[in-house]
Amino acid sequence: MTTTYDTGKGATEFDTDVAPDPARRRFLVTSTSVAGGIGIAAAAWPFIASWNPSARARNLGAPVEVDISKIEPGAQVTVQWQGKPVWVLRRTPAMREHLASADLIAQLRDPDSEVASQQPAYAQNTLRAIREDVFVVIALCTHLGCIPTFRPEVAPADLGPHWHGGYFCPCHGSRFDFAGRVFKNVPAPTNLVIPPYHYVTDTVVQIGVDPEEAA
Ligand code: FES
Structure with missing residues (x-):
């Protein structure tokens, strides 16, 4: 089944008739977790880097x-x-x-x-x-x-x-x-x-x- 929503910027069609796919959902959850992990790692890097003594200090x-x-x-x-x-x-x-x-x-x-x-x-x-x-x-x-x-x-x-x-x-x-x-x-x-x-x-x-x- 196809449902049409008006988003205010023209009609957009979404396929709402597709049964939930557990494998696809797992993939999305995993992808999101990995991406989130990378984001945290990237955000944490400057702090981790600051724990190490600088070359000058050494x-x-x-x-x-x-x-x-x-x-x-x-x-x-x-x-x-x-x-x-x-x-x-x-x-x-x-x-x-x-x-x-x-x-x-x-x-x-x-x-x-x-x-x-x-x-x-x-x-x-x-x-x-x-x-x-x-x-x-x-x-x-x-x-x-x-x-x-x-x-x-x-x-x-x-x-x-x-x-x-x-x-x-x-x-x-x-x-x-x-x-x-x-x-x-x-x-x-x-x-x-x-x-x-x-x-x-x-x-x-x-x-x-x-x-x-x-x-
Ligand atoms: S610091 Fe040298 S005499 Fe006081």
Whole structure:
């Protein structure tokens, strides 16, 4: 039987005389469910995607490699590791000699790096490093986290005649030597923090991985 309905946009004929077909109905129900599932999956994807850490977040914690052969003696580079600035300094013989001087050591709060949390055990030595000529340190002041400035000059006008080079924090005036050791009578309570690191080759240092972990 054919029934005619007026939809308002002209007559339309529907075949109303066809017996219900259970197989067809199952197909329609299944198709609708699958389509609905796809719709939900598509709508959910942005949320699921947002659960995964982004590539940037993953990279923030990744180790960082520095080619020290490209750093001139007396100069340093800054890299980012775990969202923090890290300096890699090539120390000159004159810098190393000064770090061992009794005159400097007498001015330091923790010259032997006895506060264990500030460096790994393999950097708990006079120069706070695996290799004397290469200094790796997190560039954040241990007072309130400002980034100190690299001040390699000897006796500049603003730091006085006794300054032999090191790091100066402009926020509240803390001073550190070229081993990141803090001076007495400044706001910073402890030496700068040495991150985990090791040598991949003679000229490449990897920041973020301890020597034992890399072995
Ligand atoms: S943050 Fe460096 S001295 Fe205060």
